[in-house]
Amino acid sequence: MVFRRFGERIVCYARRKSPWVLHLDTGGCNGCAIETFAVLTPRYDIERFGGLSKANPRHSDVLIISGAVTKKIESRLGRIYDQTPEPKVVLAVGSCAISKGVFHDSYNISGPLDRIMPVDVYVPGCPPKPEAILQGLIKALDVWREKYRI
């Protein structure tokens, strides 16, 4: 029993030091998508925190989602959320994802992100700067720690 706990803790520790992120644009102007992409590149460099961009939801720990959710992508989004293994955290990047932003009264938008999936960290801005997204990611790791008592 003791050993199992110990092993688990090592796994959790390792996980916290290497968050793999999946980014998805769900119908914004893709300004947020570009800024999230910039986080991967040398000036901001997510790899300082062990992060790596992954394309497969099954491999990732952190979901970075930007953009107001359109009707067409809603079901897909649910599926991507389900495919991501626990423990996971969700980052809502940009005013679109948080509150639908400028598109709030559009006929094809089915709602802010937190109506579709639980969101852990909100990064406001239109678009937020890459530094802000990076900080959001670090916050997400803290949330993760609290949530799963790592």
Next chain:
Amino acid sequence: MKEEKKMEKVKEERVTYSLPIGPQHPMYVEAENLNVYLDGETIVDVDINVGYLHRGIEELMQRRNYLQNIYLSERICGICSGIHSMTYCQCIENLLDVNIPERAKYIRTMVLELERLHSHFLFLGVVGYEIGMDTAFMYAWKDREFSMDMLEQVSGNRVNYAMPTVGGVRRDVPNHIIPSMLKKLNHLEKRTEYYRKVFLRDRTIIARTRGLGILPKKDVERFSIVGPVARASGLKIDVRRDTPYLKYDDLDWKVIVEKAEDSQSRVMVKVLEIFQSIKILRQCLKKLPSLDREIKTKVPLVIPKAEAIAITEAPRGELVYYAMSNGTDRPERMRIRTPSFVNIIYSLPIILKEQQLADLPAIVASIDPCFSCTDRMTLIDTKSGEKKTVDETYLKKLGERRLK
């Protein structure tokens, strides 16, 4: 028609399986779905399924007033946000028939060229990324940050600059930032020289781009493909030269044309255009201090009945705005035609035919797809309540019907 049926039959016989790519796929940042029909490893045909990012902006524009629409039009695309809002403003200025101050014209030209710089660097990075050459991706995006810095210096924001307003620009460019901008331009020019060498000579890049994704000139003309994609197939079109707007006819620059029609020439056009943008920017910066300080003319925001159109050259090609006013402070109708739409829908099936599946990401990246302005094609049949997304074959059919 007969030919199409024959093609359909050939396709059915050959296709061994179909492979859906997307909506969530490493190949692009945005959500989009391609259905690729394969014979072994060879691509026989593709279906493009767009509409995941459709936000109904044209309809939203009719519900907001002319000032609010500036910021909405900016959020059509995060990469070309400047050109969208400036074309919108230009269109409304055409409606009102007003002239904007000289200084505002120069500032607008500057922001547009800065945007072209950042968009082209972004493109170079994405091509490197799709080829599997992460070094190129990191290098290009590192240098792109310099152009983002310049945009931030000029406008205060990195992506949605909110620079233009109807009748001029909202912020002036102070003289003291000019030397530091010139320094950054020098750095970028040096780096671009390096990229030119890399994208022309590097063995990996040649293997993945040269001779692949051929887009013949006659198809470019047939489907009216625009922008750098058309210029890479030897067609000399550029709105900046053909129907000059802002200050482009006073500045010294030239249209870049490549003849090879393949992925590599599409990359090279963009690399060489970076030089031209830098050249234009230098001229603007030199001219700015000597101009009058006025940056805005006052305009009425209730517009009598009129119609107007504005055409500009976005980083990806020709952008058209049409506006119709009805005597109130809201437009009666706005219509936007974006370059990526034609470029993606028509050129993808042509350039992907008979290529290897492994080359698909690199070829798709070479036309610089950007979907956020493309997604507008959901048809709703109001009688039966049936919804369908318009695909490429349907559009082709519509086009053929028009031609007849």
